Amino acid sequence: MPGSQVDPRVTGLRSAVSRLRRQLAAHPAEFRDRGIAEEELAALAVLAAGDHPDIPGLRRSLLLVAGAIGSVSALGQGVRELREAVDLFGRAPRR
Numbered sequence: 001m002p003g004s005q006v007d008p009r010v011t012g013l014r015s016a017v018s019r020l021r022r023q024l025a026a027h028p029a030e031f032r033d034r035g036i037a038e039e040e041l042a043a044l045a046v047l048a049a050g051d052h053p054d055i056p057g058l059r060r061s062l063l064l065v066a067g068a069i070g071s072v073s074a075l076g077q078g079v080r081e082l083r084e085a086v087d088l089f090g091r092a093p094r095r
Contacts, residue, residue, distance in 0.1 A: 007051065009088040013058075014048045016085040017041060020065075020078035027075060033068035040064040044082075055089050062086045 021041045024034070040061045047053045047061065062083060069075045 009085070010048060010051060010053065012088065013053065013085040014045075016078075016082045017044045017048050020075070020082050021045070023075055023078045024069070027072065029072070031072060037065050037068035040068070053089065055091070058086045058089060 021038075024037060024041065044058065044061045044065070047057050065082065066079055069079055
């Protein structure tokens with residue numbers, strides 16, 4: 001909508017997801033869980049496309065990405081930036 005403001009946390013999340021997706025695509029080495037990381041980054045991109053991302057979904061995907069990429073040191077900074085972007089949304093409400 002014209003004149004509407006996008007939450008800066010959402011903008012930061014979109015940037016972090018996009019950056020890590022590009023870094024992963026450019027990373028030359030194959031590793032066992034690369035497919036999982038790519039799928040979850042795609043899921044995060046979908047979540048970030050909305051104005052109010054699902055916090056439990058963000059956290060779930062973040063954990064899967066971190067688990068899949070965690071041992072690839074070249075991607076560590078991107079994973080940290082993604083975690084920081086997700087952390088800005090706070091904890092998921094208790095059920």
